[in-house]
Amino acid sequence: MAHWPFNSMKSAFQQLNNTNGELHAGTCRKDYQLAMVVTSLLNQEQWNGRRAVGSKEEGSLLVFGRLEEHFQKLLSLEKHLNQCADSQKIGDWKSAPRECDAAIAGGADFSPQLISCRAEALLKLHQIEDADSCLSSIPKFEHYSPSCSTKFFGVIVEAYVLYVRAQVEMALEVAVAEKAGLIDYNNVEVAKLLNNVKLVARVRARGNELFSSGRFSKACLACGEGLKYDTSNSVLYCNRAVCWSKLGLWEKSVEDCNNALKIQPNYTKALLRRAVSNGKLGRWAEVVKDYEVLRKELPGYIKVVESLSQAQVALSKSWEEETYSVKFGGEVEEVSGVDQFKAAISSLGVSVVHFKVASNYQCEQVSPIMDKLCVQYQSIKFFKVDVEENPTVAKAESIKSVPTFKIYKNGDKI
Known part of the structure; x- marks a missing residue:
């Protein structure tokens, strides 16, 4: 067994610990976390004292042997994570599930982002039910930890999980409507429903593409087209509200948020967007009201608390x-x-x-x-x-x- 000098090994573990925090904080099993904690507690004086003789030295070598083993496992885990990211980036959906499985087996078994990545890959491979089943295995938390504010595939972790879930739910809607059409293919209402569901799903996907490429006006039109087929689609109203805000049309953004919230009163995304848009219009009383609701709905969301405080200050100042x-x-x-x-x-x-x-x-x-x-x-x-x-x-x-x-x-x- 090769043994590394203490300083270089400690440095390597500390660096890996920092990297781990960015890649999959809170997702590794206890043995890996324990290895990093033990390493951080060791210092040069302790190492010098343990280098003495006999059984003490053997004990130290045993400790470092175990740490080295964990270190190699963590390196392997990091490798699979990087390969998973590469597969997702180039759209290699056949390799992505394999790399996700390897990373999960390697210790990242409580990682919502990796499970979501696997679900996205399965969806792209048209394995819709498997993708839905995969998402159901994500651990349920009241709110995500602060480490989940970091980005994964260029998207904030919690947002990425919701992004994948939305795609899977849209695909399921289409699949369920198609199943209804197969069972009762002569029913006019079922046929109309199937047609509308497909059109709305297509429009939402098109709108997302236009928005991602910065073509906000066309994205607004796409959302409007979808609302012709589904007038009670709160997601389309909210998506269009975001587009209006990108164009600086704050009043229209507020109007669409209101429409979304009439359909889905506790729609947090619409509440957030309305608060921001009303803030741009200087309607601080309305902003404070929305952020107070959001503080109850999202108790662990620091940004909401900060925004509420800023809005309260602005409201007081405007009144003065x-x-x-x-x-x-x-x-x-x-x-x-x-x-x-x-x-x-x-x-x-x-x-x-x-x-x-x-x-x-x-x-x-x-x-x-x-x-x-x-x-x-x-x-x-x-x-x-x-x-x-x-x-x-x-x-x-x-x-x-x-x-x-x-x-x-x-x-x-x-």
């Missing part, structure tokens, strides 16, 4: 700017909705809120006085809330009659 502008105009700013109300009273300084009803005579008499105060005391923020239009705000603030005035400082009631 609007309030400042309103003061010089001599009018009290009207607040609608719980989110806007919270943002208004949370701004720095003192805020005075006039709770009113438009049809109330006393409220109408008070409003001009509030406008004058707004101009006279520009260091104070003045707001008005119609309790009939905003019953949730009225209930939260315990408004029993109008007109009612409440004063807040930095978000706290005085």
